[in-house]
Amino acid sequence: MQVPARFEYERAQSVSHALALLDRHGPESRVIAGGHSLLPMMKLRLARPEVLIDINDLAELSFLGVEGDELVVGALVRHAQLLADPTVGRFFPIFHDAERVIADPVVRNRGTVGGSLCQADPSEDLSAAFAAVRATAVIQGPDGEREVPIREFHRGPYETAVEPGELLTRLRVPLRPGAGSAYEKVERRVGDWPVAAAGAQLRLDGGVIAEAGIGLTAVGAEHFAAPGAEEYLTGRAPGEEAFAEAGRIAAEDCNPQADQRGPVAYKRHLAGELVRRVLTRAAGRAAGRAGDRQAGE
Amino acid sequence: MQITVTVNGQPYTRDVEPRLLLVHFLRDHLALTGTHWGCDTSNCGACVVHLDATPVKSCTVLAVMCDGHEVTTVEGLERDGELDAVQKGFAECHGLQCGFCTPGMMLTARWLLDNDPDPDEGRIRETISGQLCRCTGYENIVRAVRWAAGHEAGRAAAGEGAREGTRT
Known part of the structure; x- marks a missing residue:
């Protein structure tokens, strides 16, 4: 029977209460939301917090919607909520693509967006999706809020910019009128971590790529991104050849490790092929949304 | 710590350790053994119950997280003696x-x-x-x-x- 080691349990009533609890209990306390990463780690003694601070009651962190020219995703938004939201699907199909292949429907009822990002697993899908759309993480601490670009949020495996005593409260994603996005993953079986996965967002302007965002996960891409491939694409006409070359660059720049999910060469091949595919799909969706833009979106 | 969880419409108040998982709370503390305890790793889904009308894997939910909430197990599916x-x-x-x-x-x-x-x-x-x-x-x-x-x-x-x- 797998049971976590003993710990104290506190239930936060508000964000400020959660911060006060973090302050009171110090670095051996951990925030818990969905718990689908933390509890398995606690059962295996890979994590052994002395105090768990439950933030599931903080409705203020469950906000999901458009505010001004941004999509705001509260840290406590469940995977299922992100997947079910039509506004998210309209502006950022990349998130719906990704959520369909994250864990399974029952786990998605419980797991949260903020928890996934803070877990900072090197194979996490949402980390690549948020990197592709260049989100901003909003972190709250005792001295107020600060913002961190998502590509500076992950400092390494299981390590983020969230300091002890701080809480990730939401993600802000700039709306890019007329942009298209997509995500694709290769997994061994339903609900598994990816062998490799890629996400992309493209904004086209005057027949050329004005902005490209590419996210990669499970293949050792620094900050879950592919800046070399993005740079190559910017200013070019979209097309099969350009997308294949971007895939080649992204595959070359990443640093996959061999494990039970496959050897390095296979993962590198997947990285390139998946980048090519998501760029193609993102471009198609961007073309499909060109009418939106003319309609004054 | 003391928690009150409404299971199949009936409130139960129990003293539990924070580390107690919901699946064991249901089976060992409430004797509701219809909820099966399987892989312990949120993979197999044998332990699925409804928490506030939404299915969750009860091996990966703490009982204390359910304090003040509603749980439905397989024992709660039938109504008035009639199977669902x-x-x-x-x-x-x-x-x-x-x-x-x-x-x-x-x-x-x-x-x-x-x-x-x-x-x-x-x-x-x-x-x-x-x-x-x-x-x-x-x-x-x-x-x-x-x-x-x-x-x-x-x-x-x-x-x-x-x-x-x-x-x-």
């Missing part, structure tokens, strides 16, 4: 062999039908994709859920009142 349509479907369509995955499968199926009264086979398979039947009896599980959907549609048409709305 999903339970009847599993009986009619041979939806179980060894029965180990069955409570979790039925609770997820109940939730699916509450949200989509007429799911096609693909939707059913996707919804139960986080639950394993080691007998590999998926064909009949899908048939059982389809049977339940048809049964409820028939009852609704006959004016007996659909199950929807009684569980929100």
Whole structure:
């Protein structure tokens, strides 16, 4: 029977209460939301917090919607909520693509967006999706809020910019009128971590790529991104050849490790092929949304 | 610490350790052994119960997190001595062999039908994709859920009142 080691349990009533609890209990306390990463780690003694601070009651962190020219995703938004939201699907199909292949429907009822990002697993899908759309993480601490670009949020495996005593409260994603996005993953079986996965967002302007965002996960891409491939694409006409070359660059720049999910060469091949595919799909969706833009979106 | 959890409509107050998992709270503290304890790693779905009307894997939820919340287990599916349509479907369509995955499968199926009264086979398979039947009896599980959907549609048409709305 797998049971976590003993710990104290506190239930936060508000964000400020959660911060006060973090302050009171110090670095051996951990925030818990969905718990689908933390509890398995606690059962295996890979994590052994002395105090768990439950933030599931903080409705203020469950906000999901458009505010001004941004999509705001509260840290406590469940995977299922992100997947079910039509506004998210309209502006950022990349998130719906990704959520369909994250864990399974029952786990998605419980797991949260903020928890996934803070877990900072090197194979996490949402980390690549948020990197592709260049989100901003909003972190709250005792001295107020600060913002961190998502590509500076992950400092390494299981390590983020969230300091002890701080809480990730939401993600802000700039709306890019007329942009298209997509995500694709290769997994061994339903609900598994990816062998490799890629996400992309493209904004086209005057027949050329004005902005490209590419996210990669499970293949050792620094900050879950592919800046070399993005740079190559910017200013070019979209097309099969350009997308294949971007895939080649992204595959070359990443640093996959061999494990039970496959050897390095296979993962590198997947990285390139998946980048090519998501760029193609993102471009198609961007073309499909060109009418939106003319309609004054 | 002391918690009060409403299980199948009845409040239970118990003193528990914070590290107690919901599945063990149900089985060992409340003697509701219909919820099965399987893989312990949120993979198999044998332990699925409803938490506030939404299916969750109870091996990966702490009992203390359910303080003040509502849980429904397989024991809470029947009403007034009558089996739920999903339970009847599993009986009619041979939806179980060894029965180990069955409570979790039925609770997820109940939730699916509450949200989509007429799911096609693909939707059913996707919804139960986080639950394993080691007998590999998926064909009949899908048939059982389809049977339940048809049964409820028939009852609704006959004016007996659909199950929807009684569980929100």
